Amino acid sequence: MIEFRSVTKQFPDGTVAVKEFDLVIPPRKTTVLVGSSGCGKTTLLRMINRMIDPTSGHILIDGEDTAALAPVKLRRRIGYVMQNSGLLPHRKVIDNVATVPVLNGVPKKEARAHALELLDTVGLDRSLADKYPRQLSGGQQQRVGVARGLAADPNILLMDEPFGAVDPIVRAELQQETIRLQQGLGKTVVFVTHDIDEAFLLGHQVVILQKGGHIAQVGTPAEILANPADDFVASFVGADKGKRVLRIEKVGGRDVVVDENGTPTGVLQP
């Protein structure tokens, strides 16, 4: 469990990225922080592994204040996946995946053997192990990034807009893969995105943020869709324009569900 307790972050230039932020992130679930740029979502994510330290307030992981933990040690037990993968260009795929275990003192041979298994886990062919990141496609690099994030078997996986730079088809694949991995491995995933559809797809808990890390609404996707807290949320999730509104039409005695354009999307089971 990760807890934010009245966390404020003011950057040296005076920008207040996050103000008096409180949130509980439940364990073994996916929590998605979603909002437009400048809402402080990445700042919040990076405060969890102390890439950024809060100006005031506390962040607790399983009841332990992260301020009391050494940043390097903390980061090694938290997986981190970033946009554009952030792989080391001069190291082979296998060594990129094995980075954190090797830093933790696991013998290289053992770390590599484990890294090969992780390639299977994230759906990459083992033949890619000896390639360099640049020889891989964007989607493949992103999978390697996920494998690296999982290598030290962390309880927590932080994902900072990991699929922002890949094409829509590959993104859809990677999203499904993320759901599968989260369910299979039971990690606490904190995911940052600006895409509300991605947030609803992946999140057990979705946190909609406004400027300055102000929480507009927290809830399950269904709760948010059913009861948008205010106009901002309604417009952010597209409810105001009828984008999320489905209607039922009777066709030949059956209930056909149609979207706002009248396009059928499915049939209701009796």
Add this chain to the structure above:
Amino acid sequence: MNLILDGIAWILDPANQTGPGGWFARLGEQLAYTFGAVAIAAIIAIPLGYLVGHTGRGRDVAVSLSGGFRALPSLGVLILLGLGLGIGFRAPLITFVILAIPPILAGAYAGFEAVDRKTIDAARAVGMTEGQIVRQVEVPLGLPLLIGGIRSGVLQVVATATLAAYVSGGALGAFIFEGVATRNYSETLGASILVTLLALILEGVFALIQKLVVPRGVVAREIKEVRTVSSRPRAAVGSPIQEGK
């Protein structure tokens, strides 16, 4: 043309080759100046450049320092130091160290600066210490530019080392000055040809080293998307039908 032939004849004449005043020994001195000065300059400039490159602090100082050092006329520095230190190898050596510092310093910090900030950020985020970031990320990725700096330092010093003879410091310049003084132009020209050849050979060697130190993953050719078996279902049909075969 005759002059050049005379110069080559001077080089080939065994009488000019061996012994303490022969060009074998002088060439050795030229190389000793070059690598001695570059080695000392590297010991000073590389840690400094790495510090500037890693922290991003003191960059302006480093830039203006190396710029200022570059503007110093070597002959002037040599004479000034020679007046203080007397004749011999010390004044030239210090002059050449000063000459070699700016390119090496620039190569060291430019190498670090050229590393993608995102790569460094990711290295830090997965739990590398600052020391590990320097050793495992910045040094290997910055090496080609550092070697480039050393290469340019070597070339400047190897050419300028001829000035050492001005304060009786030996090296190939001894023949050039002697030849001018005694109007033995084949000697002057022979020594000049040797300096030129030496510079060209060193240039070639360093160009090769610079190529070799580029990390393999960085030169690796980008390939078109090759999907792995598991990432997407296979096509329902086998190999495409090839018509006209």
